[in-house]
Amino acid sequence: MAPGKRTRDDFEEEGEDGTTNPFGVGQTLAGLNDRSMPAHAQEKEESDNDGRNGESGWQTVNRKSKKQKKEKAGNYPSIAHSAQARLQSFVKIGDLQNLVLYLLADGTAPQWVSVRHHAEVRKAVVLMVPGLEADMFDGKITLEEARKLDSDGGNGTTVLSNSADVQNGVGVQTNGSSEAHVSQSNKQRIHISPDDYYPVRLVAPKLPDPLKPFADMFPHIWPVKAPGDDKFSRLHSPLYAMLTSPLTKSKEEKKRKGPQPPLEGRDWQNKPVFETDAEKENEMERRRKAHQFSQDGWVDTKVDKFEDGETPASEIQQGSITAGRDIIAMDCEMCKTSADLFELTRVSLVGWDGDIVLDKLVKPENPITDYLTPYSGITKAMLEPVTTTLADIQAQLLTLLTPKTILIGHSLNADLTALKMTHPFVIDTAFLYPHPRGPPLKSSLKWLSQKYLTREIQKGHGSQGHDSVEDARACLDLVKQKCEKGKLWGTSEASGESIFRRLGRASKRRDHDEGRTGAVVDWGEPKRGIGSNAAVAIGCTNDEEVVAGVKRAVVGDPDGALVPGGGVDFVWARLRELEDLRGWWTHAHNKPSTSSDSAVTPATSATAASTSISTPAVPSTILNPLVSEPSPTALAAAVARTTAHIHSIFQALPPCTAFIVYSGTGDPREMARLQAQQQQFQREYRTRKWDDCTVHWTDTEAQALRRACARAREGVGFVVVK
Structure with missing residues (x-):
């Protein structure tokens, strides 16, 4: 009887020795061609022969009933990767947002992940952690000292794995030098296979020590693509990709065909600014103090x-x-x-x-x-x-x-x-x-x-x-x-609205009209920007305060001073210390005392170039293309602290709470450097000849920018229900 087609769960199934079964389609064809099989396949064949009866080659087969009994399962919610899933593209941040809307509001069912009993999910917490990369999980970015392997005779080599190798259980041997890690992390993929779209199972023994708690919280690590424009090599905001949802249409609007009249703004009114006598008097007093009367030359x-x-x-x-x-x-x-x-x-x-x-x-x-x-x-x-x-x-x-x-x-x-x-x-x-x-x-x-x-x-x-x-x-x-x-043209409401507004229209229960509430916990003053539509906005100055703010938003204040009792239904928060250590937070002069929106997208101070045309200032990031990375010890300590913060939030979540962690982007530093170089060249080339420009822009730099943008869009994500 011919065996059935293997699922991805069988593909990732662990062996008794803790390794992943690497026996794939390519190795099967190779074995058929040269009649040679890997050692583990031969062992499996020998073990199968042991179950045969006699020397005639007969084998006893236990037939299972076609109609299998269904196991009784409760109604506890779950979010997991389905073995039958057939992904055709990368998971995007918009897909994570749609998952939140499906769990708490009126979103459509996701096709990239299996969700069971979504109506039983009570809360959702989304945590953005810039600076977290897939290379940390597969060993390309070193987070600990090189481990000597017993099998190689102690020659000082380290077994590292990329995302594809983790799926296939195959290790890549490299030396422990920093040059090897830099060359591997900067290597550009020429071909993207469908396997790159799928998540990778987290196995604690294979993870670096600072990241092992992730295996206790999440079953898989997902490749999540950040929003951007490959044609113009631009990276869009991963923050607004999560917090701005597309506008929903009513049944009547969906039935209409042809051009539609412009929509009216919800809060738009055409009225004079000063209506009452008190308002007029206040304005006159303001003008008097500002010296804006006829005796001051005003008309x-x-x-x-x-x-x-x-x-x-x-x-x-x-x-x-x-x-x-x-x-x-x-x-x-x-x-x-x-x-x-x-x-x-x-x-x-x-x-x-x-x-x-x-x-x-x-x-x-x-x-x-x-x-x-x-x-x-x-x-x-x-x-x-x-x-x-x-x-x-x-x-x-x-x-x-x-x-x-x-x-x-x-x-x-x-x-x-x-x-x-x-x-x-x-x-x-x-x-x-x-x-x-x-x-x-x-x-x-x-x-x-x-x-x-x-x-x-x-x-x-x-x-x-x-x-x-x-x-x-x-x-x-x-x-x-x-x-x-129309009046909505050119506004954020023309094509989307705040996710907090959309959640506010969703009822907690069918028999209740009370809408869902949301909170933003971020560095700076989130109420001034991204949290303006949230019911609760908590400003912080470090990651410890962010963790405390998330716990407070989820549980609520005993007296309901800021957060209502029982907490809010949706929390978005951001940890930034890892991002700061790695140099991803490029607006250094805006840390953290200003608004949380100061570092939404990667940028560079080179945009504020000197106004002097004769001696233009060239940013140091252009002259020095080498991107500095903190030492493995410092980076490992920062990753361990960030992991501890994430684990602390996870432990404090009540049951039936969806927990989503995403990095937002990959490494944006090289992209920001090349963009600054391009802007500097464009400014100089308007008034100078090619040979007189301090920087140049050719097809080589354009292709490098395209590759850097593609790398900057490679993020990671984790999804689970506690």
Whole structure:
């Protein structure tokens, strides 16, 4: 009787000697071709022959009933790798997020993992641990002193295994030198086989000592791919890939076909800022303290009351987007007249059709100390013949800006301050297209034009300066696109929403309308960014506080001071000490006193290059391509501490709690170095010849960046239900 096809569980099955059975398809074919079998296969054949009766070769077979009795199983939840799974791609961070939504909300059932009795899962804890790599588990990154093997006669070699070798139970012999580890870790895979998509079983005796507790908590280590763009060699945020979920559609929306009307914002209202007398008085007091009255040179447009801007319906042309209002886009350029004072040097106004309404240079009142030419484009020669003053510009603007005029710009507060003018009807593209991490951060106009208009503006930034007319037209086109696409266009809610909002709409029980609650525990001030939609946000300064915060969020406060009794349903936290030790936390000046969003994606300080064109500053990371790694002893100690933190959280979790640990990314340092080199070359090549550039960018560097980005996207993950 022919044996059945083996499953992956049979493939990973442990032998009596603690080794993995390596008898695979390739070795089977080799054995058939040369009639030679490995020693373990011959032993297995001999043991099978022992069960045969007599010398005639007859074998006794015990037939099993086709209908096997089902074992009685409880309803305790579990998450495990299925032996029948057929994975076609890497598991992504979005798949981990969907698993959380499936367990706690309205997500779809995952296809990459087997989940039993998901309705019985009570809580979910997701822990992000940057700095954790698969190379630590298979021995490529040394976490302990080299062990001498008895079988090799004590020649000082160490048996290390890569992820594929762990599956096949095959060891790779290397020497204990650091060069061997660096060359192995930097080796680029040419071919990715389907086996790379599957998880690897964790076996405690095979793991380094600092990582052995992982085998007590998790059955497998999963390869998890970070979000990114292979075409442009970019790595996207693994944090927002977990905490931003795609928008769900109602049954009615799914039935609709064809173009849909723009969606209305949930909290959007068009109303005046100051409604009550108290609010108006407070604003007047603020202006008085800021010296923003007529005696200080400020002017107000001639708008007596808010209703003056309303246009009668009879005057509105049918189908008009502007609804009878005059639209003017404005941008200004400034110079420095003292250490902290900026004055107007150029003002440009563009109409709704894109034509120039006003474009004039302005002579500052005070002596100029810095023309800011690399950014404003204004030079001393340009302003020498100018006689137009700020008062002249204010007089012209008072005739152009009527109660029916809407002023458009980017960060208009800076332009209006330079003009010393107020106008009640404004549209600021910095608010129309908010920063993904929320206020007080703002997206630059250059980035918004690249993303939404596919237009390159401010090409002379840092060298020849900006063109205020070009910037004003970019603002105008961004507003037009917003009118066409709808109010949600350009916001984080256009394609996704916070996972905490989605969990808030999910009921804990079918007979209850109470939504699920969430918490964020992170370094810095998570409430200001990623935790703004969470019910609880706990800021920390070290990993010990993160561990204590997770336990507090899961269990709850006895008095319900911050965390309600019984804890929250979903907790996201991040351990960062390992990331800091390995140099993955690149924004060193933002540690940990600032917002937790400071190091969402790998970057480099080279983006803030010197404004001097003659002697540009070259970052040391470009000149020195060697990436320093802490000593094996220091790294092993940090990994042991991080593992102890993870194990401590695991021990404190209540039963029926899903526990997910993911690294987010692989090693991003080489990618960040090459990206900084590319940016430095692009800045220099705008104003220099090839031979005069301090750094160069060729196809060799481009291919190296592509490989480094692919490596940076190789993360790991662990999933279990306690």
